[in-house]
Amino acid sequence: MSAIGEFAAIPRRERRAIFRRALVNSIPVLLGYVTMGFAAGVLMAVKGNVPWAPFWSGLCGFAFISGTLSFAIVPAMAGGFTFGSVALLALGINFRYAFYGFSMVGRWRGIPLWQKWLLVHTLADEIYALDVACPLKDPLKNRYYCLWNGTLNALYWCVGTTSGGVAGAALPIPSRGIEFAMVALFLVIFTDQMRDIWRQWRKRHA
Amino acid sequence: MPERLAYLLSVVAIGWAVTFGLRALPFLVFAGRDRELPPWVERLGAVISPVIIAGLVVYSYSGLEWRTAWPYLAGLLTVGLHLWKRNALASIVTGTVVYMLLLGCGCTTRQVNFGAENPAVTVTSAGVLFEDEKVAPKEVPEILDDMGVPRSCVIHILLEPGVRAGTPAFGDAKAVMGCLVQAGYRRSIFVTRRQATSKAVPRRPSAKKRPRQAVQ
Numbered sequence: 001m002s003a004i005g006e007f008a009a010i011p012r013r014e015r016r017a018i019f020r021r022a023l024v025n026s027i028p029v030l031l032g033y034v035t036m037g038f039a040a041g042v043l044m045a046v047k048g049n050v051p052w053a054p055f056w057s058g059l060c061g062f063a064f065i066s067g068t069l070s071f072a073i074v075p076a077m078a079g080g081f082t083f084g085s086v087a088l089l090a091l092g093i094n095f096r097y098a099f100y101g102f103s104m105v106g107r108w109r110g111i112p113l114w115q116k117w118l119l120v121h122t123l124a125d126e127i128y129a130l131d132v133a134c135p136l137k138d139p140l141k142n143r144y145y146c147l148w149n150g151t152l153n154a155l156y157w158c159v160g161t162t163s164g165g166v167a168g169a170a171l172p173i174p175s176r177g178i179e180f181a182m183v184a185l186f187l188v189i190f191t192d193q194m195r196d197i198w199r200q201w202r203k204r205h206a
Numbered sequence: 207m208p209e210r211l212a213y214l215l216s217v218v219a220i221g222w223a224v225t226f227g228l229r230a231l232p233f234l235v236f237a238g239r240d241r242e243l244p245p246w247v248e249r250l251g252a253v254i255s256p257v258i259i260a261g262l263v264v265y266s267y268s269g270l271e272w273r274t275a276w277p278y279l280a281g282l283l284t285v286g287l288h289l290w291k292r293n294a295l296a297s298i299v300t301g302t303v304v305y306m307l308l309l310g311c312g313c314t315t316r317q318v319n320f321g322a323e324n325p326a327v328t329v330t331s332a333g334v335l336f337e338d339e340k341v342a343p344k345e346v347p348e349i350l351d352d353m354g355v356p357r358s359c360v361i362h363i364l365l366e367p368g369v370r371a372g373t374p375a376f377g378d379a380k381a382v383m384g385c386l387v388q389a390g391y392r393r394s395i396f397v398t399r400r401q402a403t404s405k406a407v408p409r410r411p412s413a414k415k416r417p418r419q420a421v422q
Binding site: 086 | 247
């Protein structure tokens with residue numbers, strides 16, 4: 001692992017330790033991302049009606065780093081959507097991402113553009129949660145951790161979506177009804193949100 | 207194909223642009239200043255997100271067999287399991303598998319004839335019919351897909367008397383075939399009532415063979 005630019009200021013051993021910490025912390029996300037990504041890839045292969053399904057599922061995974069959109073884009077890929085409705089779909093689904101950056105603005109100010117780009121590009125739910133939870137106080141080390149955290153988890157997601165595309169295109173996976181996976185994902189997100197609201201409401205009225 | 211490729215690339219590009227734009231928004235808004243998120247924005251976000259997701263749930267149900275009870279049963283199971291176990295992956299996988307099993311046991315399969323004798327897809331001068339129900343041309347492949355009709359199936363499109371080349375209804379017929387091809391149903395053919403009811407279509411020497419015979 002060669003140091004990139006300013007990170008050379010962190011001793012090599014410590015850099016390794018930060019990387020290892022990011023790797024260990026990302027293991028729960030690894031399990032979730034690979035399996036969910038796999039499901040999204042299968043859906044793309046069997047319902048997206050695209051040539052070279054692994055390419056498209058992998059590209060969508062890489063471009064969005066967003067589980068929900070990777071599922072929801074499948075009907076749009078199959079055809080018949082206007083570009084406006086695709087934009088509206090993405091806007092609705094990922095609206096919450098607009099709120100994640102606010103707590104990071106101060107932390108990631110004045111950093112090199114490629115780092116900002118990478119950190120913002122990978123600002124998905126789980127990655128954001130791990131970024132926020134990072135215990136490293138030193139800004140440089142913190143950022144080093146966040147960069148690895150984003151890279152590793154995005155990689156898991158891409159591996160999941162691409163392998164799902166391969167499996168969906170190659171194996172005779174029964175596809176009838178598989179589109180329920182997306183609805184189930186929305187239902188689960190909604191249930192979590194309702195649970196949060198309920199908990200806050202109870203706290204306020206306790 | 208290039209048109210399809212351009213469409214797919216555009217869809218991905220739009221999805222990326224919107225997602226990245228949303229993620230980058232706070233960094234653009236607060237580029238120069240070090241500020242806390244105004245409380246009203248935070249409150250707005252807390253309210254808007256569940257509303258959007260609820261809308262998405264309703265919207266995504268339209269892609270399922272929403273006229274039957276099965277998607278709602280599977281949905282209840284998913285939510286119930288998630289309230290109980292709080293394992294997102296387990297809830298999603300279980301709900302999906304149960305829904306697939308419910309559909310697979312034939313609970314919702316309608317018997318539809320796609321053969322030449324009595325095709326389900328009919329084009330009349332009044333429009334396109336699917337089993338006597340008026341539909342738009344682009345809905346036909348969606349219905350077939352919902353019913354689990356394989357892409358390799360030959361889809362007969364019955365042209366009612368009076369629907370022939372040059373009439374406006376023939377445009378509908380061509381639109382149906384175009385939509386079918388675009389959705390991957392490449393084996394659709396037009397039939398007329400006489401062909402559709404006859405048991406055997408008399409063979410005619412094909413036009414292609416004649417010149418070859420002449421050479422021999």
